[in-house]
Amino acid sequence: MPDATTPILAVEDLAVHFPMGGGLFGGARRTLKAVDGVDLVLEPGECLGLVGESGCGKSTLALSILGLQAPTRGRILLDGQDVAASHDRRARARIVQMVFQDPYSSLNPRQTVRRTLEEPLRLHGTTDKAEIESRVAAILARVGLRPDQAERYPHEFSGGQRQRIGIARALVLEPRVVVLDEPVSALDVSIRAQIINLLLDLKDQLGLAYVMISHDLGVVEHMSDRVAVMYLGRIVETGTWRDIFAAPGHPYTKALIAAIPDPFRDGVHARITGEVPNPLDPPTGCAFHPRCPDALPLCREPPAIAFEPLGTGHAARCRRVHELAA
Amino acid sequence: MSGPALQVEDLRIDLAIGERRFAAVEGVSFTIEKGETYGLVGESGCGKSITALSLIGLLRPPLSASAGRILLGGTDLRTLPARAVRALRGKRVAMIFQEPMTALNPLKPVGRQIAEMFVLHEGASWPEAERRAVEALRSVRVPAPERRARDYPHQLSGGMRQRVMIAIALACGPDLLLADEPTTALDVTVQAEILELIRDLCAERGTAVLMISHDLGLIASMCRRVGVMYAGRLVEERDSRAVFRRPSHPYTAGLVASLPLLGARLAGGRNRLREITGVVPPVTAFPDGCRFNPRCPSATEICRDVDPPPETLPPDGLVRCHHHA
Numbered sequence: 187m188p189d190a191t192t193p194i195l196a197v198e199d200l201a202v203h204f205p206m207g208g209g210l211f212g213g214a215r216r217t218l219k220a221v222d223g224v225d226l227v228l229e230p231g232e233c234l235g236l237v238g239e240s241g242c243g244k245s246t247l248a249l250s251i252l253g254l255q256a257p258t259r260g261r262i263l264l265d266g267q268d269v270a271a272s273h274d275r276r277a278r279a280r281i282v283q284m285v286f287q288d289p290y291s292s293l294n295p296r297q298t299v300r301r302t303l304e305e306p307l308r309l310h311g312t313t314d315k316a317e318i319e320s321r322v323a324a325i326l327a328r329v330g331l332r333p334d335q336a337e338r339y340p341h342e343f344s345g346g347q348r349q350r351i352g353i354a355r356a357l358v359l360e361p362r363v364v365v366l367d368e369p370v371s372a373l374d375v376s377i378r379a380q381i382i383n384l385l386l387d388l389k390d391q392l393g394l395a396y397v398m399i400s401h402d403l404g405v406v407e408h409m410s411d412r413v414a415v416m417y418l419g420r421i422v423e424t425g426t427w428r429d430i431f432a433a434p435g436h437p438y439t440k441a442l443i444a445a446i447p448d449p450f451r452d453g454v455h456a457r458i459t460g461e462v463p464n465p466l467d468p469p470t471g472c473a474f475h476p477r478c479p480d481a482l483p484l485c486r487e488p489p490a491i492a493f494e495p496l497g498t499g500h501a502a503r504c505r506r507v508h509e510l511a512a
Numbered sequence: 513m514s515g516p517a518l519q520v521e522d523l524r525i526d527l528a529i530g531e532r533r534f535a536a537v538e539g540v541s542f543t544i545e546k547g548e549t550y551g552l553v554g555e556s557g558c559g560k561s562i563t564a565l566s567l568i569g570l571l572r573p574p575l576s577a578s579a580g581r582i583l584l585g586g587t588d589l590r591t592l593p594a595r596a597v598r599a600l601r602g603k604r605v606a607m608i609f610q611e612p613m614t615a616l617n618p619l620k621p622v623g624r625q626i627a628e629m630f631v632l633h634e635g636a637s638w639p640e641a642e643r644r645a646v647e648a649l650r651s652v653r654v655p656a657p658e659r660r661a662r663d664y665p666h667q668l669s670g671g672m673r674q675r676v677m678i679a680i681a682l683a684c685g686p687d688l689l690l691a692d693e694p695t696t697a698l699d700v701t702v703q704a705e706i707l708e709l710i711r712d713l714c715a716e717r718g719t720a721v722l723m724i725s726h727d728l729g730l731i732a733s734m735c736r737r738v739g740v741m742y743a744g745r746l747v748e749e750r751d752s753r754a755v756f757r758r759p760s761h762p763y764t765a766g767l768v769a770s771l772p773l774l775g776a777r778l779a780g781g782r783n784r785l786r787e788i789t790g791v792v793p794p795v796t797a798f799p800d801g802c803r804f805n806p807r808c809p810s811a812t813e814i815c816r817d818v819d820p821p822p823e824t825l826p827p828d829g830l831v832r833c834h835h836h837a
Contacts, residue, residue, distance in 0.1 A: 408772035449732035
């Protein structure tokens with residue numbers, strides 16, 4: 187039986203590879219390593235911020251955690267249970283749920299809010315009408331919607347309210363982990379604070395653990411307990427939010443932070459140039475070396491870079507990290 | 513020619529729905545000096561993008577610029593015949609859009625699309641124009657420009673496509689560049705490079721820039737002056753430093769307090785974000801009086817009845833609020 191020390195989510199050496207080319211149209215068969223050897227641990231009640239640019243594999247990783255993308259290698263343990271081994275989609279759905287980026291396209295426009303919220307309950311064996319009614323009312327209240335709004339359709343709501351419905355749908359089965367994929371980036375700027383505050387309140391009240399994908403480092407700093415930075419399918423740095431934002435070790439993490447426009451300073455400062463390389467043909471050694479301002483010839487040497495410890499729970503995949511910190 | 517690059521006076525843009533007309537933008541005035549980068553910031557639906565489109569004569573029904581003056585180097589765009597506006601577009605005023613993939617022609621090599629500018633506006637021959645297109649690509653720091661000129665848009669990354677857009681926009685040395693969310697579709701490290709590129713090239717050539725974004729931080733760091741739009745009105749116009757440090761309009765103050773700014777938690781711990789209640793009103797239902805009054809924490813009777821006139825904020829700012837700070 188899982189006990190208090192069991193992490194609610196453990197990802198062990200996860201790899202998701204996609205074969206490309208070959209087949210009908212010929213061409214060389216190649217492998218796209220979207221996720222390539224990721225280890226993660228999520229404690230109950232913790233928010234892990236997942237940061238990285240498009241194509242780094244963060245969305246593929248999220249899909250794997252939800253059981254929507256079969257891993258090529260490695261394991262995902264939810265509450266101590268191997269996701270792949272059980273094949274029980276319902277058991278998984280009771281532990282992990284997702285909130286999507288776009289509250290406009292992720293709600294069924296033909297279903298009332300009530301149907302959207304009742305369906306998961308029915309699928310999971312709740313048949314008692316009164317119980318369904320009270321759970322729907324309770325979850326609506328939790329996310330700040332009125333009970334009478336349950337009879338409405340998604341188009342009758344504003345963007346912020348729709349995201350509240352998306353959150354209610356994710357929480358109605360009382361999961362313990364919620365994957366948040368860019369939860370506020372599709373919302374109006376003046377609405378974001380409401381949703382961020384709501385997510386933090388729900389986390390405290392319900393003891394939820396979050397895996398939050400976001401490109402907005404301000405949101406990540408504000409919400410996360412720990413942060414993992416991904417680049418080309420691997421985690422290149424991980425630590426507490428304070429480690430990452432006060433003492434980033436990996437040159438890529440530093441570049442990401444430096445690239446955010448600072449309203450109190452003139453201009454933006456591109457610390458790195460160029461773009462993410464083709465993942466079909468990743469650079470040898472450290473995958474970041476072609477863009478890294480601190481790269482030396484040794485960074486190009488295979489094998490892939492191992493984690494260098496920087497402190498308790500803080501580590502970076504960089505051969506020069508100690509030297510650069512000095 | 514002396515005088516500012518652009519002067520917008522009391523601009524009104526109407527949205528026609530059936531027989532009714534709604535003012536999507538009303539009473540908007542601002543000036544951009546030569547070589548200055550001016551920022552317009554606001555949420556979706558505030559009217560910032562259609563303001564930009566009106567400056568380049570690209571509004572189409574049901575939208576129309578129905579009042580005010582748009583002076584581009586002294587010429588009023590609103591009174592010019594369509595043919596004359598078309599001749600100005602691309603030559604004196606140019607625009608870059610958020611999504612370069614949909615703004616570029618997918619069927620033509622990018623070099624050809626840049627070369628068109630020289631042929632159309634300067635009467636250059638095609639071979640001459642193609643040669644200058646390669647130079648234009650080099651100027652926006654595209655590596656191996658000779659080879660890239662023959663590529664089609666789908667062969668380029670998002671950042672490279674946006675560089676091509678910038679090359680097209682700046683090809684004929686316009687006096688004014690309109691940049692509408694030029695980096696929203698890009699990753700942050702690429703965004704930083706593109707912003708540096710726009711800033712450097714425009715400073716070099718003395719091109720005035722109207723930068724539009726929903727990102728207050730980006731606008732404040734790129735622009736000297738900032739205009740904040742809400743529900744079709746310019747509610748505050750300030751030096752970009754002052755907007756963040758001493759916001760005057762309750763909407764601006766609310767936005768600044770609601771943002772989880774990078775570094776804020778490190779500096780002062782995690783504070784609950786201040787929420788702005790309510791939602792942005794649609795064009796068809798802008799409230800009477802001050803348009804922010806239903807969401808405003810300091811609204812009083814007068815705010816519900818009387819539309820606040822612009823007031824001067826020393827030294828050279830402007831605010832539309834009865835109770836401004």
